[in-house]
Amino acid sequence: xxxxxxxxxxxxxxxxxxxxxxxxxxxxxxxxxxxxxxxxxxxxxxxxxxxxxxxxxxxxxxxxxxxxxxxxxxxxxxxxxxxxxxxxxxxxxxxxxxxxxxxxxxxxxxxxxxxxxxxxxxxxxxxxxxxxxxxxxxxxxxxxxxxxxxxxxxxxxxxxxxxxxxxxxxxxxxxxxxxxxxxxxxxxxxxxxxxxxxxxxxxxxxxxxxxxxxxxxxxxxxxxxxxxxxxxxxxxxxxxxxxxxxxxxxxxxxxxxxxxxxxxxxxxxxxxxxxxxxxxxxxxxxxxxxxxxxxxxxxxxxxxxxxxxxxxxxxxxxxxxxxxxxxxxxxxxxxxxxxxxxxxxxxxxxxxxxxxxxxxxxxxxxxxxxxxxxxxxxxxxxxxxxxxxxxxxxxxxxxxxxxxxxxxxxxxxxxxxxxxxxxxxxxxxxxxxxxxxxxxxxxxxxxxxxxxxxxxxxxxxxxxxxxxxxxxxxxxxxxxxxxxxxxxxxxxxxxxxxxxxxxxxxxxxxxxxxxxxxxxxxxxxxxxxxxxxxxxxxxxxxxxxxxxxxxxxxxxxxxxxxxxxxxxxxxxxxxxxxx
RNA sequence: GCUCCCGUAGUUCAAUGGAUAGAACGGAGGCCUUCUAAGCCUUAAAUGUAGGUCCGAUUCCUACCGGGAGCACCA
Numbered sequence: 339x340x341x342x343x344x345x346x347x348x349x350x351x352x353x354x355x356x357x358x359x360x361x362x363x364x365x366x367x368x369x370x371x372x373x374x375x376x377x378x379x380x381x382x383x384x385x386x387x388x389x390x391x392x393x394x395x396x397x398x399x400x401x402x403x404x405x406x407x408x409x410x411x412x413x414x415x416x417x418x419x420x421x422x423x424x425x426x427x428x429x430x431x432x433x434x435x436x437x438x439x440x441x442x443x444x445x446x447x448x449x450x451x452x453x454x455x456x457x458x459x460x461x462x463x464x465x466x467x468x469x470x471x472x473x474x475x476x477x478x479x480x481x482x483x484x485x486x487x488x489x490x491x492x493x494x495x496x497x498x499x500x501x502x503x504x505x506x507x508x509x510x511x512x513x514x515x516x517x518x519x520x521x522x523x524x525x526x527x528x529x530x531x532x533x534x535x536x537x538x539x540x541x542x543x544x545x546x547x548x549x550x551x552x553x554x555x556x557x558x559x560x561x562x563x564x565x566x567x568x569x570x571x572x573x574x575x576x577x578x579x580x581x582x583x584x585x586x587x588x589x590x591x592x593x594x595x596x597x598x599x600x601x602x603x604x605x606x607x608x609x610x611x612x613x614x615x616x617x618x619x620x621x622x623x624x625x626x627x628x629x630x631x632x633x634x635x636x637x638x639x640x641x642x643x644x645x646x647x648x649x650x651x652x653x654x655x656x657x658x659x660x661x662x663x664x665x666x667x668x669x670x671x672x673x674x675x676x677x678x679x680x681x682x683x684x685x686x687x688x689x690x691x692x693x694x695x696x697x698x699x700x701x702x703x704x705x706x707x708x709x710x711x712x713x714x715x716x717x718x719x720x721x722x723x724x725x726x727x728x729x730x731x732x733x734x735x736x737x738x739x740x741x742x743x744x745x746x747x748x749x750x751x752x753x754x755x756x757x758x759x760x761x762x763x764x765x766x767x768x769x770x771x772x773x774x775x776x777x778x779x780x781x782x783x784x785x786x787x788x789x790x791x792x793x794x795x796x797x798x799x800x801x802x803x804x805x806x807x808x809x810x811x812x813x814x815x816x817x818x819x820x821x822x823x824x825x826x827x828x829x830x831x832x833x834x835x836x837x838x839x840x841x842x843x844x845x846x847x848x849x850x851x852x853x854x855x856x857x858x859x860x861x862x863x864x865x866x867x868x869x870x871x872x873x874x875x876x877x878x879x880x881x882x883x884x885x886x887x888x889x890x891x892x893x894x895x896x897x898x899x900x901x902x903x904x905x906x907x908x909x910x911x912x913x914x915x916x917x
Numbered sequence: 918g919c920u921c922c923c924g925u926a927g928u929u930c931a932a933u934g935g936a937u938a939g940a941a942c943g944g945a946g947g948c949c950u951u952c953u954a955a956g957c958c959u960u961a962a963a964u965g966u967a968g969g970u971c972c973g974a975u976u977c978c979u980a981c982c983g984g985g986a987g988c989a990c991c992a
Binding site for chain 1: 919920921922923928929930931933935936937939940941942948951952953955956957958972973985986987988989990991992
C-alpha cells in the first residue's frame with residue numbers, strides 16, 4: 339500500500355543512500371526522534387560509523403550537507419550522531435488528509451488467504467468466567483486485525499462437551515436430580531446457576547471423596563460410551579449451557595462460522611493415535627499411549643489414557659484433521675491461555691507426523707491470566723466471577739458516573755460504553771501479560787480507558803455537527819469572500835503537524851498489530867492520538883478560527899475521528915456520537 | 918527437581934540495543950459566562966541485586982534474590 343508517508347520515507351531513504359554513495363539505510367532504519375523540535379524522522383549513523391571507523395556525528399554532518407531540501411523535505415540537519423529530517427507541514431497535511439478515508443489503514447497482506455482463529459472455547463456446563471471474557475475479546479480483536487490485513491478469517495469455537503469435567507458436572511446434576519427436574523421450568527439464568535453449582539459440587543466431591551471419585555470415573559466411561567441411560571441429562575444440560583453462551587457471544591458482539599465439539603472428535607482422535615501407534619510415532623507406556631515429546635526436546639504427553647479414553651491431546655489431532663480437510667487454512671491460530679504453551683508445542687509436533695500438511699501452519703497465541711484481587715480465579719470454587727458479573731458492575735459504574743440523563747437513560751449507550759471499558763481494559767496491556775483485577779475498583783473509566791476514546795470521538799463529532807449547522811445558516815453572500823482566499827492559505831501549527839504525523843502512522847500500526855497478534859499496539863496508538871487531540875482541543879479553537887484555518891482544522895479533526903473510529907472497531911467495540 | 922515466563926514511580930502498564938526511561942490511576946496544586954470537566958495544565962515519584970558483552974543496556978549474556986506457569990493418564 340503506497341501511503342503518502344511511506345512514499346516520503348522511501349524518498350528520505352533514497353536521499354540518504356544517494357548521499358552515502360551506496361545502500362546504507364532502509365525504511366525500517368527511520369525512527370522518530372524523542373523531541374519534535376529535532377525533526378520528524380531520524381537516521382542513526384552509529385552502524386555506518388563503525389563500518390567506516392569514523393565518528394558518527396561527522397558522518398551525520400557529511401550526509402546532511404549532501405541532501406538538499408525540496409517540496410516535501412523542509413529541513414535536514416545533523417544532531418550529534420543523528421541525521422534528522424523535517425517535513426514540509428503543508429505538503430504533509432495535503433498528503434495525509436486526502437488519504438484518510440473509509441479504507442484508511444487497510445492493507446492487503448493476506449490476499450484472501452484463509453486463516454482459522456479458534457477462540458472462546460468455554461467448557462460446556464461450566465461458568466463463563468472473566469478469563470473466557472478476555473479470551474473472546476482478544477480473539478475478536480485479532481480476527482478484526484487479520485481481516486483488516488486482507489485475510490479471510492474462519493471463526494471457530496471448539497467446546498468441551500465430553501471428558502472428566504462433564505462427568506463431574508453430570509454427577510453433580512444427578513445428586514440434585516429433584517432440583518434439576520424442578521428447575522427445567524425456570525429461567526435460563528437460574529438453570530445456568532444450577533449447572534454452575536452442580537459442576538462445583540462434582541469437582542469438590544472428586545477431590546474429597548473416594549466413592550464419588552469412583553462414581554465420576556464410571557460416569558465418564560458411560561458418557562464416552564454414550565450410555566442411553568444418562569445421555570438425556572447430558573443433552574439437556576449441554577443445550578442450556580450452549581444457549582447461555584450464545585447470549586454472551588451476542589452481548590459482546592462475537593460470532594462464529596463453525597462450532598466444533600469434543601464429543602464429535604473423540605472417537606476419531608483415538609483412531610488417529612492407534613493408527614500412528616502402529617507406525618511407531620506414539621508409544622505405549624504404563625498402559626497409556628503417549629507421544630514421546632522427550633525425543634523432540636519437548637516432554638512426553640498422554641494421548642490415550644490407560645482406561646482407553648482420548649485425552650484433550652488426541653481430540654486436538656482429530657480436530658486439526660477436520661480443519662485441514664474441510665477448510666484448508668494457510669494458518670490455524672489457537673487463542674488459548676499461556677499455561678498451554680508447552681502443551682501446544684507437543685501437539686503441534688505430533689501433528690507434523692499425523693497430519694504433515696499442518697506443519698508450520700499451527701500457531702498458539704497465548705494470553706495472560708486475569709487475576710482477581712485474591713488470586714487466580716477458578717470455576718472449581720463456588721465464588722466464580724463470571725463475564726456477566728463484570729459487565730454489570732461496570733455498567734452500574736457508568737450509570738453512576740454519567741451526570742446527564744442523556745447517557746443514563748439510554749441503555750444502548752450505557753451498553754456501548756460498558757463494552758468499550760471492559761474490552762479496552764482487557765486489550766490495553768500486552769496479550770501475554772496478566773491482568774490484575776480489582777472488582778471493587780472495576781475497570782478504568784477515565785484516563786487510559788475505553789470511555790476516554792469514546793469521549794474524545796464524541797467531542798470531535800460535536801464540533802463537526804456544530805460546524806455543519808453554522809455553514810447551513812450562512813447567507814450565500816458570505817461565501818464568495820470565504821472562497822476568495824485560497825484553500826491552501828492555512829497555516830499548520832506544530833501541534834497540528836504532530837497530529838498529522840500520528841495519523842500517518844496508522845497503517846503501520848495496524849500492520850504491526852496484526853503481525854504480532856497484539857491488539858495492545860492499536861490501543862496504545864489510539865490513546866496517544868486521543869491524548870494529543872485533547873491537548874490540542876484545549877489550546878486551539880476550531881469553530882472560532884479564521885475561515886481558512888477553520889476548514890483545515892475541521893478536516894484534521896474529521897480525520898482524527900475517522901482513525902479513532904476505525905481503531906476502536908479493530909479493538910472490537912463501537913464509537914458513540916454523544917456521551 | 919527440571920523447563921519456560923516475568924521483576925520498571927505507591928499501584929497498573931509503556932519503551933525494533935540508541936537522544937532527557939513515557940503514560941494512566943492514586944497523591945499535591947490549579948482550570949468550566951469560550952467547540953462536551955468521562956477533559957486539560959502544573960508537580961513529587963521507578964529500571965530487584967552483582968557482574969559481563971557493547972561506542973551505548975530497561976532491552977543481550979551469567980549468577981543470585983523474588984513472583985508465576987508447565988512438567989503422564991484433567992481440559
